[in-house]
Amino acid sequence: MRDEEPAGEPAPVEQVRRGALWGAVVWTLGVAALLVAMPMSARDRLPDRVATHWSGSRPDGSMPLATAALFPAAIWLLVAVALAVALRFRTGQARGLAGPVLAATGVLLSGAQASIVRANLDRARWLDAAPMGFEVVLIIVAAGLAGALAWLATRRPTTTGTGTGTGMGTGLVIGSTAPAARPGAPVLEPRAGERLVWLSQASNHWMQTLSSVLGLLSVPGVMLAASGRTGSVDWRAVTCFGLGAVVTLLCSSVRVRVTEAGLHVGFGPFGWPARRLAPAELVSARVERLTARQAGGWGYRVHRGGSIVFLRRGECLVVRTVRGRDFAVSVDDAERGAALLNALIARTAGTSTR
Incomplete structure (x- = not known):
């Protein structure tokens, strides 16, 4: 271990x-x-x-x-x-x-x-x-x-594993890492009976600050209405600022978890909404280094080949789904997350062929 x-x-x-x-x-x-x-x-x-x-x-x-x-x-x-x-x-x-x-x-x-x-x-x-x-x-x-x-x-956020040991923190893998099968596609070879867990998170403090600013811009309108000055309230502006604050906040941070159930990506401070991908839904996982220009901007981006949650430049965990689309998230220690996912994908594929 x-x-x-x-x-x-x-x-x-x-x-x-x-x-x-x-x-x-x-x-x-x-x-x-x-x-x-x-x-x-x-x-x-x-x-x-x-x-x-x-x-x-x-x-x-x-x-x-x-x-x-x-x-x-x-x-x-x-x-x-x-x-x-x-x-x-x-x-x-x-x-x-x-x-x-x-x-x-x-x-x-x-x-x-x-x-x-x-x-x-x-x-x-x-x-x-x-x-x-x-x-x-x-x-x-x-x-x-x-x-x-x-x-x-x-x-x-915390997690607890059972079996070979317990762990809590960012970038925890219980197991041993084997050499990558090919460049950009790390593979982990777990021993029998081991339970594997990997956690990481990332945030963009500029987006969080922008969310706070937008939220505060919507507060005066609400307070004016609460104080009885409804004639001074532009509800369209209040609604736009409020929705902008919520959307920006949800796109400003992620919590990523890889377990035997697959990949779990939680958005925003509450980890909700979340995207879940089981090992059976995935073909492979890899690591790519991307810039904001390559990702198409900051936050949650959708492109023809799939989607990406881009919060900072550098390592991104990228998974290819069985539908042929990529889903990427910028997060630290992505190589170990990809290695664990590839091991889970291989295990699931081996079980299904028996």
Whole structure:
């Protein structure tokens, strides 16, 4: 049994963390700007002091308009700084919490600010502000959902094998690698009773940042609607930015797994949607080095010979299906993934001929 792991931190993990960092920075600055912009953009329709606290259905606390705009933004930035400090000095403990806390707190504060603006909109005095009701429950539920989704998106993928051993990480192969049968088509020869697993992942932090930017561009429209200023909302732009953010996010990262069930490629932070190809559906696997020009661009690309998920130049795992089409994905340690797939294809072909 050979359990190889590259010295130092694998390149795919560095890419994922870099993308997460850029996404967190864009999210932090965007939410801060939104918290200030929502009340200030509606200042001509708000009283000089706005209601900021309710006891039951009646407002019982207020702040000057400028303070009401800056106070939640200051709280938000303090949360972000505290998380940054925790990540600096308590990396292992804080890493799993940073994404969920940023997502939940950002949604909670933005929702609360939108509700405050809506309650005070077109009121002569803060005492006349509309009561708070079911929207409070919706904001709390939305914040909890955002935190849960962020946790699912940022958790580390793991796998466990049984038989000859167990493994977890990027580029793990349990078995032994034999010389390639031909250039570009590596082959692995497993011993009897061995269970084989290979994992890898890749991401493009520029695409993740673009997704964050597009998502933030759609948020002001949603917040304006939530604050009662529906006349200022261009829903076509909100829809385009929102869909663009989702599509870009799904195309910005992949999680690739090769097991006895075949090839599994999960898209986006949740690994869904996914493409699965069983060994019986494949003819061969190989490794190619491609550039963006050769791939036809970044992200998910479709061409006459098949399709490719291209996130960074360099090694790509390429499989040929029984339909004569190629499917490629740019991912590190592609040679071992191709070797394992070729072994599985050979094993499946040998079983079917008996």
